[in-house]
Amino acid sequence: SAVISQKPSRDICQRGTSLTIQCQVDSQVTMMFWYRQQPGQSLTLIATANQGSEATYESGFVIDKFPISRPNLTFSTLTVSNMSPEDSSIYLCSVELGTSRHYNEQFFGPGTRLTVL
Amino acid sequence: GNSVTQMEGPVTLSEEAFLTINCTYTATGYPSLFWYVQYPGEGLQLLLKATKADDKGSNKGFEATYRKETTSFHLEKGSVQVSDSAVYFCALSSYGGSQGNLIFGKGTKLSVKP
Numbered sequence: 367s368a369v370i371s372q373k374p375s376r377d378i379c380q381r382g383t384s385l386t387i388q389c390q391v392d393s394q395v396t397m398m399f400w401y402r403q404q405p406g407q408s409l410t411l412i413a414t415a416n417q418g419s420e421a422t423y424e425s426g427f428v429i430d431k432f433p434i435s436r437p438n439l440t441f442s443t444l445t446v447s448n449m450s451p452e453d454s455s456i457y458l459c460s461v462e463l464g465t466s467r468h469y470n471e472q473f474f475g476p477g478t479r480l481t482v483l
Numbered sequence: 484g485n486s487v488t489q490m491e492g493p494v495t496l497s498e499e500a501f502l503t504i505n506c507t508y509t510a511t512g513y514p515s516l517f518w519y520v521q522y523p524g525e526g527l528q529l530l531l532k533a534t535k536a537d538d539k540g541s542n543k544g545f546e547a548t549y550r551k552e553t554t555s556f557h558l559e560k561g562s563v564q565v566s567d568s569a570v571y572f573c574a575l576s577s578y579g580g581s582q583g584n585l586i587f588g589k590g591t592k593l594s595v596k597p
Contacts, residue, residue, distance in 0.1 A: 370526075408487075408572065408587040409527075424584070458526065460585075470515045470534065470576050472585055476526035 368393055368461050370475035378481045379449055386445045387478045389459035394439035397462035399472065400432070404455045415442040415459075449482045456480070485510045489573045489588030496563055496595050504558040504591045506547075506573035514575040516540075516549050516556040517585070521570045530558075530571070563595045 369392040379385050389398065398415040412432055414422040421434035436442045446453050456479050460472040490505040508516065518530040518540070531540030533549035533556065540547050545560045556573060573588040 406589075408589045409585070410587075411584050460527075471517070471529055471532065473529070474519075474527040 368395065368463060368473045370459060370461060370473060372459060372475040372478050374478060375476065376479040376481075378483065381450050381482055383449055384445055384447045385449065385480060386443050387457055387459075387480075389442045389444070389475055391440045391461050393463075395461040395463060396439070398436060398442045399460045399462070400434060400442070400444045401458045401460060401474075402455045403458060403477070409458065412444070412457075415444075446480065449480075451482045454480055454482045485514070485575060485586050487573050487575055487586055487588040490591050491589070492570075492591040492593065494591060494593045496593070498565055498595055498597050499562045500595075502558070502560040502563045502567075502593070504571055504573075504593070506556045506558065506588060508554050508556065508573075508575050510554075510575055516547070517574040517576070518545070518547055518556070518558050519572040519574060519587075521572065521590070523569070527572065563593070565595045565597050568593055568595045 371390045373388045400412040401409040402412055403409045411424050412427045415434050415436040417436045417439055431447055433445045456477045458474050458477045460474045462472050486509045488507050515534045517532045519527045520530045521527050531542040533540040536549055536551035538549045547556050547558045570590045570592045572590045574585045
């Protein structure tokens with residue numbers, strides 16, 4: 367398995383500001399992902415964080431709003447830019463180990479609970 | 484497109500009761516199916532999985548069988564405990580979209596009373 371930490375665990379922000387969320391994994395992984403869990407909703411994939419290249423965004427999500435960095439195989443950041451109250455959500459990073467034992471499994475971080483006023 | 488429909492909660496049971504949380508899916512091809520659990524204040528944890536038809540995933544007394552004929556992956560446990568109180572998410576892996584894309588149901592909150 368993998369141990370994943372996220373910082374901050376929660377934050378309350380003013381509209382129009384930006385917040386950068388960090389995700390750290392205890393081992394090198396190829397695949398890292400960022401999800402959003404809006405209040406009372408299920409998880410939605412924002413993007414796949416690619417090491418050494420630009421992230422791959424899902425429909426409805428754009429780089430200007432959610433810039434992502436992936437400087438190495440153990441770390442990634444997601445920035446929520448120019449925030450509005452609609453961005454209030456839990457943001458989770460996840461990793462896929464790519465091993466046969468954990469084929470197709472994703473391991474999730476504890477999440478960052480963001481409230482935008 | 485691919486989707487997961489999950490039984491709406493909340494579900495409230497007494498300790499030692501039998502649990503079923505229904506999950507059905509729509510998918511092209513042969514997705515893998517998962518149940519994730521989110522305990523209060525914690526992140527998502529994989530509870531069990533099944534990668535092909537008729538596979539049964541099991542863990543911590545929970546079971547789910549991949550039924551292709553009914554496109555279902557219902558979660559069951561014979562005797563729940565207070566410690567099972569959590570939100571349960573059914574999910575499938577989608578190979579039609581981005582690699583590694585998991586599609587989740589809306590989650591079912593389970594509360595077990597002593």
